[in-house]
Amino acid sequence: KQEVTQIPAALSVPEGENLVLNCSFTDSAIYNLQWFRQDPGKGLTSLLLIQSSQREQTSGRLNASLDKSSGRSTLYIAASQPGDSATYLCAVTPGWTTDSWGKLQFGAGTQVVVTP
Amino acid sequence: DTGVSQDPRHKITKRGQNVTFRCDPISEHNRLYWYRQTLGQGPEFLTYFQNEAQLEKSRLLSDRFSAERPKGSFSTLEIQRTEQGDSAMYLCASNRQYPTGELFFGSGTQLSVL
Numbered sequence: 001k002q003e004v005t006q007i008p009a010a011l012s013v014p015e016g017e018n019l020v021l022n023c024s025f026t027d028s029a030i031y032n033l034q035w036f037r038q039d040p041g042k043g044l045t046s047l048l049l050i051q052s053s054q055r056e057q058t059s060g061r062l063n064a065s066l067d068k069s070s071g072r073s074t075l076y077i078a079a080s081q082p083g084d085s086a087t088y089l090c091a092v093t094p095g096w097t098t099d100s101w102g103k104l105q106f107g108a109g110t111q112v113v114v115t116p
Numbered sequence: 117d118t119g120v121s122q123d124p125r126h127k128i129t130k131r132g133q134n135v136t137f138r139c140d141p142i143s144e145h146n147r148l149y150w151y152r153q154t155l156g157q158g159p160e161f162l163t164y165f166q167n168e169a170q171l172e173k174s175r176l177l178s179d180r181f182s183a184e185r186p187k188g189s190f191s192t193l194e195i196q197r198t199e200q201g202d203s204a205m206y207l208c209a210s211n212r213q214y215p216t217g218e219l220f221f222g223s224g225t226q227l228s229v230l
Contacts (some may be wrong), residue, residue, distance in 0.1 A: 034218065046219065100157055108157050
């Protein structure tokens with residue numbers, strides 16, 4: 001059974017520092033990996049999606065890498081701002097076919113606080 | 117189109133009552149999903165529809181839960197005889213089958229069972 005782990009569970013950094021968030025998964029048979037942001041009491045906002053054939057994706061200050069063989073993904077947020085404070089979740093689509101699309105396996109998230 | 121819409125945002129009910137939530141997906145998305153999230157955990161998959169057909173139900177979905185998507189557009193999730201353990205955030209998501217499968221979530225319905 002696929003298990004997704006995010007360490008650390010919480011992180012606090014001063015404004016301007018780069019953030020490094022880790023995600024590991026136990027089964028390399030994944031279709032894609034998606035990073036989400038969640039504000040308290042709110043739904044999830046998609047940040048980046050990496051297909052299993054890709055090594056990384058970038059959007060603005062965000063960069064996500066994927067190493068399927070080692071079961072790891074890392075989300076980098078450059079020059080953090082107080083507005084980046086939120087919980088960040090990674091999720092994998094298990095399996096090789098489109099049948100499993102949308103049936104994501106989530107980690108528990110990393111709660112980030114960026115202090116001014 | 118403004119994204120996935122869920123109603124209500126919050127629901128407080130007494131144990132034993134029935135509740136129903138509604139989800140309106142992004143209009144061109146043919147797949148719709150329901151997830152449940154408890155405090156401090158990631159969301160867990162409950163069920164999904166492709167158009168109006170319910171294709172899979174998780175073992176988390178007990179007999180008290182039922183979901184419908186009658187015309188392949190909006191969906192409802194009903195919980196009968198609610199229990200305190202049903203208290204959670206219920207999230208709806210949608211996507212297109214092609215090309216990437218990227219999932220888009222709504223703001224969720226926070227259920228509190230007293």
